[in-house]
Amino acid sequence: MPYINIHLIEGRTVEQKREMADKITNVVSEVGMVPKEAVHILFVDLPKTNISKGGILTSDKK
Amino acid sequence: MPYINIHLIEGRTVEQKREMADKITNVVSEVGMVPKEAVHILFVDLPKTNISKGGILTSDKK
Amino acid sequence: MPYINIHLIEGRTVEQKREMADKITNVVSEVGMVPKEAVHILFVDLPKTNISKGGILTSDKK
Amino acid sequence: MPYINIHLIEGRTVEQKREMADKITNVVSEVGMVPKEAVHILFVDLPKTNISKGGILTSDKK
Amino acid sequence: MPYINIHLIEGRTVEQKREMADKITNVVSEVGMVPKEAVHILFVDLPKTNISKGGILTSDKK
Amino acid sequence: MPYINIHLIEGRTVEQKREMADKITNVVSEVGMVPKEAVHILFVDLPKTNISKGGILTSDKK
Numbered sequence: 001m002p003y004i005n006i007h008l009i010e011g012r013t014v015e016q017k018r019e020m021a022d023k024i025t026n027v028v029s030e031v032g033m034v035p036k037e038a039v040h041i042l043f044v045d046l047p048k049t050n051i052s053k054g055g056i057l058t059s060d061k062k
Numbered sequence: 063m064p065y066i067n068i069h070l071i072e073g074r075t076v077e078q079k080r081e082m083a084d085k086i087t088n089v090v091s092e093v094g095m096v097p098k099e100a101v102h103i104l105f106v107d108l109p110k111t112n113i114s115k116g117g118i119l120t121s122d123k124k
Numbered sequence: 125m126p127y128i129n130i131h132l133i134e135g136r137t138v139e140q141k142r143e144m145a146d147k148i149t150n151v152v153s154e155v156g157m158v159p160k161e162a163v164h165i166l167f168v169d170l171p172k173t174n175i176s177k178g179g180i181l182t183s184d185k186k
Numbered sequence: 187m188p189y190i191n192i193h194l195i196e197g198r199t200v201e202q203k204r205e206m207a208d209k210i211t212n213v214v215s216e217v218g219m220v221p222k223e224a225v226h227i228l229f230v231d232l233p234k235t236n237i238s239k240g241g242i243l244t245s246d247k248k
Numbered sequence: 249m250p251y252i253n254i255h256l257i258e259g260r261t262v263e264q265k266r267e268m269a270d271k272i273t274n275v276v277s278e279v280g281m282v283p284k285e286a287v288h289i290l291f292v293d294l295p296k297t298n299i300s301k302g303g304i305l306t307s308d309k310k
Numbered sequence: 311m312p313y314i315n316i317h318l319i320e321g322r323t324v325e326q327k328r329e330m331a332d333k334i335t336n337v338v339s340e341v342g343m344v345p346k347e348a349v350h351i352l353f354v355d356l357p358k359t360n361i362s363k364g365g366i367l368t369s370d371k372k
Contacts, residue, residue, distance in 0.1 A: 025241030117211030179335030
């Protein structure tokens with residue numbers, strides 16, 4: 001605890017996930033006053049065909 | 063807001079996702095009285111080996 | 125299957141949830157070609173202090 | 187109901203998922219006093235690059 | 249890892265959650281060959297008005 | 311996109327959520343190269359009786 005789930009458009013690099021994980025963990029640890037070891041993050045990659053905003057798939061946006 | 067997550071057996075086409083996204087967004091916008099732009103949908107595809115009902119994997123059902 | 129999770133701002137009435145559940149189930153059943161009985165929906169209500177867009181809590185928006 | 191979501195490091199076999207699904211369904215059915223048919227489980231497999239604990243990706247751990 | 253999310257109808261006692269947590273952790277640890285300390289479970293309680301199967305809210309079922 | 315879900319032990323203040331939302335949004339926007347407006351965060355508060363690590367409820371830990 002805390003447990004963090006992040007849904008992303010696929011294509012983010014491992015470097016980007018590494019940096020996000022590091023920085024988000026620091027923020028949550030400091031603001032939430034919990035040890036870093038207690039902060040868990042999961043990234044779920046989704047293709048653009050699997051995301052919709054306003055009823056339009058991201059893959060259909062120009 | 064609202065945020066909608068849909069877990070599906072993999073194999074649904076982009077056309078099916080497009081039609082679901084469009085129609086679900088309309089329903090949620092009308093009934094919930096929110097603008098369509100505020101309705102977000104994520105589809106997560108799962109293989110039949112990753113779904114269980116009643117203790118039986120969907121891939122094991124005949 | 126399918127399993128649908130809907131995060132909403134708290135305050136939606138039971139009538140609104142009933143109508144959304146009915147209509148979303150019909151859409152997903154027809155477009156996805158699954159029996160209505162297979163469509164599961166969960167609503168999770170969240171206070172405005174628990175939702176952020178663009179780094180601003182919904183409770184802080186005017 | 188109940189609906190159970192399990193995020194796993196990818197690489198678990200179908201046999202392991204089958205056994206987990208069977209045994210978890212039995213536990214939840216017995217302790218929760220619900221019929222087995224009402225217990226739904228989804229497994230979501232994640233690569234080691236998509237999991238972080240303490241700010242370190244699992245793929246970076248030695 | 250693994251991370252387990254369980255959506256339940258509200259009303260389950262702490263004793264039931266304690267027993268489920270203990271037994272599910274043992275199953276996942278043994279079958280998945282991971283230490284018990286690595287098994288994380290979250291219970292999310294939902295009112296009957298927030299669950300739908302087949303388009304019918306659980307609170308509307310007789 | 312991205313969509314971020316954070317499960318927390320209940321008791322965090324609105325101030326803590328506001329600061330987490332602001333700082334996480336900045337990190338994800340910068341590292342992921344997306345506009346801040348595209349970053350959505352949901353906080354789900356859970357009581358200590360609803361969280362288990364290693365098979366022990368957090369409410370049972372001393």
